[in-house]
Amino acid sequence: MEAVTLRNVSFSYPNTEKKALRDISLSVPAGAFVALCGPSGSGKSTLLRLMKPELAPHGTSEGEIRLFGQAPEEISLRCSAQNIGFLLQDVEYQTVTHTVRSELAFGPENLGLDDRVIRLRIAELAAYFSLESILDKKVADLSGGQKQLVCLASVCAMHPGLLLLDEPTSQLDPAASVTLLEAVNRLCKENGMTVILSEHRLEQVVPMADRLLVLENGKILHDCPPKSLPAAAVKENEFLRRAMPVSMRVFADLGQPGPLPVTVAEGKQKLEALFENIPQTPGGPAPAPARVKTKDPAVEFRHVSFSYDGEQFVLRDCSLQVPRGSFFALMGANAAGKSTALALMCGVLPCRGGKISLLGKNIRQYDPRTLSGGVAALLPQKTQALFGGNTIYEDLYYSLSSAALSKEEKHKKITDAAAFMDVAHLLGTHPYDVSGGELQRAALAMILMKNPQILLLDEPTKGMDNVYKHRLAQRLRGLCDSGVTVVAVTHDTEFAAQYCDEAALLFDGATALQADVTAFFTENYFYTTAANKMARSVLPTAITGAQVTAACRDVIKN
């Protein structure tokens, strides 16, 4: 039976000329795992929401939608609640009640099930998702990953046949994402649930999926199993070239015959076959020269310690040097002290133990009024925290309120910064009407107006697609070239390997390793990029897909 059938579906939002979806036809058999991908704004969310009657966007739609053989208008709220589960991106606001137990009960309560049945459902879910130990915890005390797992479990409490997930891992760190995606995969493979999932993190999703659905500009670009994705398509399309798993990217670039390897393991086998008859130079090719020339630090931590509550150290004797003009990645697990280190660098938190120097001067000697923002400025993880006005312009204007400038000068500053960050056309828009990437650029414009010498970024790539990440990195590298030091806290190993100069790993509140990125990732075995994991047996110092491809080209040529 078909779970979802779409025939020539088009959709446009009110007051827009452009169609969000154009002529979409697809049919998803029950029990399939469909990965939906495409650049931001390609219509992924719109498509998913059309399949859930209560969340269907307002606008005009054409064509025919059938969910389990029924048109969406015919499906009652009860039937939709039971059969179609929907998981949103936001982990905080889709939980409704205050404990895990009551959250799991919420759906069945709405259906009016009796206590005995609800009790049994909770028992089942707790066992299946291993939630026993957190059943009586408060939702507010859970980690982001746990919250999203609880949301998934509470959607499954209704025993849905179709599970729709809209970028469910965009706010999670890599470890929590894997846990969530594996749970979804199990639901599909073990229980026969139909899964349609939109995702930016394709490295993990593509190997799980039976089908890959690539959307671009509201149209289906490809609809096939991941293995049959044509190499030429990956090579030529910018989104696919950046977003596909590294094994597929490398072999698409090389143009070797045969299907593309989907997992790291398959890629590794293919690479080893390619290098079989090549005499190995010990240690592989010479590593790329370190990109940082100067050793003069822009940020220096000497034996810095910090505690929030006086009981537990968050940073303990942490020492760190960020070279001037470099793009620096600060990495590590959750609660390793990364965000605390950033807050210390820009004076949001006071330095009470050890010594922090910015640009060679003790942080305590700076005027507190110019330190935050003027010397070191922080781009928060959730950029909504910077916007509260009716237009983006209003918020940018507000952030200049303490500057001694005339109205015209302020206006010029704002338009210049907006033009530099490519958001000039959005200045009159409400901050919540633009995409996450656009709002992040507007926030960067706000920060750059104050000309900070040190730019601090908290998880700048979270929830962003790879094409956007690449453009962001280009801009940040441009800033580095003009002398600004950029420090980014990130979980994104691919991003750090591709664009950063140096990286440090924080663990237990201290620096476990600081090195230039090549040395950093080749020294690590688990905490490294997929490209390095795939190629380390033949190319130990290759850490990005591009490096692997280049080395392979040399081999093929000879």
Place this chain on the structure above:
Amino acid sequence: MRTGFRGLHPITPLLFFAAAFTVGMTATHPLLLVGCIVSGAVYDVCLRGKRAVKYLFCVLLPAAALITCFNGLFSHYGVTALFRLPGGNRVTLEALAFGGVFALRAMGALLWLDCFNEILTPEKIICLFGRFAPKTALLLSMALRFIPLIRTQSAAIDAAQTGCGNAVRTGNPLCRLKTAAHRFSVLTSWLLEKGIDTANAMRARGYGLPGRRAYTGFFFTPADGVILGLSALAGVLYGILFIPLRASYNPVFDIPLPNAPQAAAAAVLLLILFLPPIFDFTEKKKWKQSRFAT
């Protein structure tokens, strides 16, 4: 699932504490008052340990002493004059005693209220509401979810605004007020926007269907029945004893001595007031010793 009073169905401790609280609030006879306070204090210490001892000796007893003195200094009824104040007014034993009894009543009620707070967690209160006001119960639960969320959200906004230099932490109050107002507007737009997500998530899970039920994870067990019965008995006994054991302190002491059946009834009532610590202790002891039979 906890042993003892904590593991009971919420209705049981609610009614028990209501009975104990009523005794504490309304008793006038020193025997009942002291019994109620001692039992309340013992249970509070059992539940909260050091914190309860601190509460008792650093807050309640000094406050009681203060109330007693105040009444003695400012009320002058009664027949037994102890001494005269410099202003010429008398300080009487009766006024002091009346103040003391008033303070003890407040103390008894507060001690039992403390126990109530410790035993009836928000989940249990929500469960009680769920029976007759399921919407209110859900609202309470959602409020408990959103309060910490708003707190973390505003902390995030503060850090973000400070970190990018949008802050006037020093300087004239008007500027600082403006900063606060701006942060508040950021918070409200954020909450309103995200509220749509919550509404969507609720709707997607069938909220709004007729016939919503409130699920509670609590059972009514035989132990609940016994303790509820004893609470009811305590209420009845107190009702019987209320008139005969009414003491008055103005203008003269009139503290009735109970006769034999009254004394027996009072003894049973006081014993019931000591039920929670006894029940907790026996359950703990009973289950602590359970091992595989060897």
